[in-house]
Amino acid sequence: MNIDFSSEELAFQQAVQKFLQEKLPADIREWTLKEIPLGKEDFVRWQKILYEQGWAATNWPVEHGGTGWTPTQKYIWANECANFGAPDVIPFGFKMVAPVIFTYGSEEQKQRFLPDILESNVWWCQGYSEPNAGSDLASLKTTAVRDGDEYIVNGTKTWTTLGQYADWIFCLVRTGGTEVKNQAAISFLLIEMNHPGITVSPIMTLGGHHEVNEVHFNNVRVPVGNRIGEEGQGWTYAKVLLTHERTGIARVASSKKRLKTLKKLASETCDGDANLLENPAFSQKLAEVEIDLLALEYTELRALAAVSTGQAPGPESSILKIKGTEIAQQLDELYMETAGYYGMPFVSNQFTSDFDGERVGPGVITSSVPRYINNRKASIYGGSNEIQKNIISKWVLGL
Ligand SMILES: Cc1cc2nc3c(=O)[nH]c(=O)nc-3n(C[C@H](O)[C@H](O)[C@H](O)COP(=O)(O)OP(=O)(O)OC[C@H]3O[C@@H](n4cnc5c(N)ncnc54)[C@H](O)[C@@H]3O)c2cc1C
Numbered sequence: 249m250n251i252d253f254s255s256e257e258l259a260f261q262q263a264v265q266k267f268l269q270e271k272l273p274a275d276i277r278e279w280t281l282k283e284i285p286l287g288k289e290d291f292v293r294w295q296k297i298l299y300e301q302g303w304a305a306t307n308w309p310v311e312h313g314g315t316g317w318t319p320t321q322k323y324i325w326a327n328e329c330a331n332f333g334a335p336d337v338i339p340f341g342f343k344m345v346a347p348v349i350f351t352y353g354s355e356e357q358k359q360r361f362l363p364d365i366l367e368s369n370v371w372w373c374q375g376y377s378e379p380n381a382g383s384d385l386a387s388l389k390t391t392a393v394r395d396g397d398e399y400i401v402n403g404t405k406t407w408t409t410l411g412q413y414a415d416w417i418f419c420l421v422r423t424g425g426t427e428v429k430n431q432a433a434i435s436f437l438l439i440e441m442n443h444p445g446i447t448v449s450p451i452m453t454l455g456g457h458h459e460v461n462e463v464h465f466n467n468v469r470v471p472v473g474n475r476i477g478e479e480g481q482g483w484t485y486a487k488v489l490l491t492h493e494r495t496g497i498a499r500v501a502s503s504k505k506r507l508k509t510l511k512k513l514a515s516e517t518c519d520g521d522a523n524l525l526e527n528p529a530f531s532q533k534l535a536e537v538e539i540d541l542l543a544l545e546y547t548e549l550r551a552l553a554a555v556s557t558g559q560a561p562g563p564e565s566s567i568l569k570i571k572g573t574e575i576a577q578q579l580d581e582l583y584m585e586t587a588g589y590y591g592m593p594f595v596s597n598q599f600t601s602d603f604d605g606e607r608v609g610p611g612v613i614t615s616s617v618p619r620y621i622n623n624r625k626a627s628i629y630g631g632s633n634e635i636q637k638n639i640i641s642k643w644v645l646g647l
Contacts, residue, residue: 498572
């Protein structure tokens with residue numbers, strides 16, 4: 249396999265580098281390199297710059313305003329962004345609901361929703377999980393009962409990431425009554441968050457942050473025209489969305505950049521008479537992560553190739569999810585080891601870009617402990633890693 253870039257690909261890489269140098273705002277770059285989560289306005293500001301450039305939707309077909317990039321171009325883009333310090337786009341619109349809309353939505357729905365996602369005018373969130381339906385998602389209980397041209401929605405969604413900012417939520421609802429515990433009675437609904445009857449309540453995470461929420465629906469009236477595809481076919485669309493979501497969680501380019509930064513940090517960190525990078529126990533752990541990451545990169549390229557031919561990523565998205573999140577968490581641990589004493593004070597609000605106090609530790613070290621605590625989530629959301637192993641055993645190994 250030839251993995252050298254062609255001259256066109258090298259020219260594309262230079263164009264990306266030039267664009268990032270000229271257009272990425274310095275403050276957004278600084279927070280991204282320090283691994284401090286951005287606020288809503290920062291994401292929207294950057295996504296609108298991408299829109300102006302025509303590069304906002306790297307995974308959409310050209311006819312809907314996507315870039316139409318090849319897998320190699322997407323690979324170059326992801327790696328240059330990670331290296332330079334450009335944030336990922338928020339996935340709920342671009343990478344989750346949009347592929348469902350342009351694959352299964354009506355023409356009217358495509359015209360109505362896709363342009364606002366492309367321009368980042370609308371913030372989406374994901375309403376799949378419920379208090380008693382996570383891994384066993386098909387047992388969800390939120391109901392949508394038909395009343396003329398509307399559904400009346402009742403129920404509770406949970407762990408809704410960044411739902412406090414959302415204008416719209418895409419939801420799995422039960423259109424066949426709560427007594428039917430099967431996948432055929434599930435439909436896929438798009439719901440505007442400003443409807444009377446919707447309330448959002450925060451869930452504070454272990455690290456002390458407001459990132460996830462509960463969303464309650466109390467007799468919320470939703471037009472039938474907001475249903476994607478057929479009634480009762482929502483499970484099929486939901487699964488396609490999940491494979492896109494899992495592929496995105498692998499974050500290989502980001503882990504490569506983090507590994508590079510970690511090596512530099514370790515080489516500057518004293519360990520007795522030498523530096524931490526020269527410590528055999530530490531460097532062995534680092535080498536193990538690096539080997540796993542290299543192997544994962546090839547799996548990611550296979551998934552990218554599948555998506556570029558119009559297919560949804562297959563079970564390899566589960567492999568990507570498991571290994572990608574394990575590697576990210578191993579890196580989190582090595583960052584903590586490198587932080588050493590700087591990791592001991594717990595200053596949870598320094599993990600936000602608007603913190604104006606004195607940060608503990610230099611550069612990216614400042615976020616290593618909150619990042620470690622926050623990123624325990626990575627092996628849970630998008631379907632826990634145990635569930636991904638079940639998928640692999642069934643669809644890859646045929647067990
Ligand atoms: C930070 C965060 C953000 C999230 N964001 C969103 C969001 O925006 N929208 C959304 O809809 N959901 C979101 N989720 C929910 C996420 O998808 C669920 O948490 C996940 O699917 C697991 O469900 P659960 O929490 O109900 O755990 P459970 O399903 O109760 O699982 C508990 C444990 O049992 C294990 N387990 C369960 N069943 C099996 C099995 N059959 N075989 C082996 N092991 C099993 C699980 O792996 C897990 O370790 C988020 C979750 C987190 C933590």
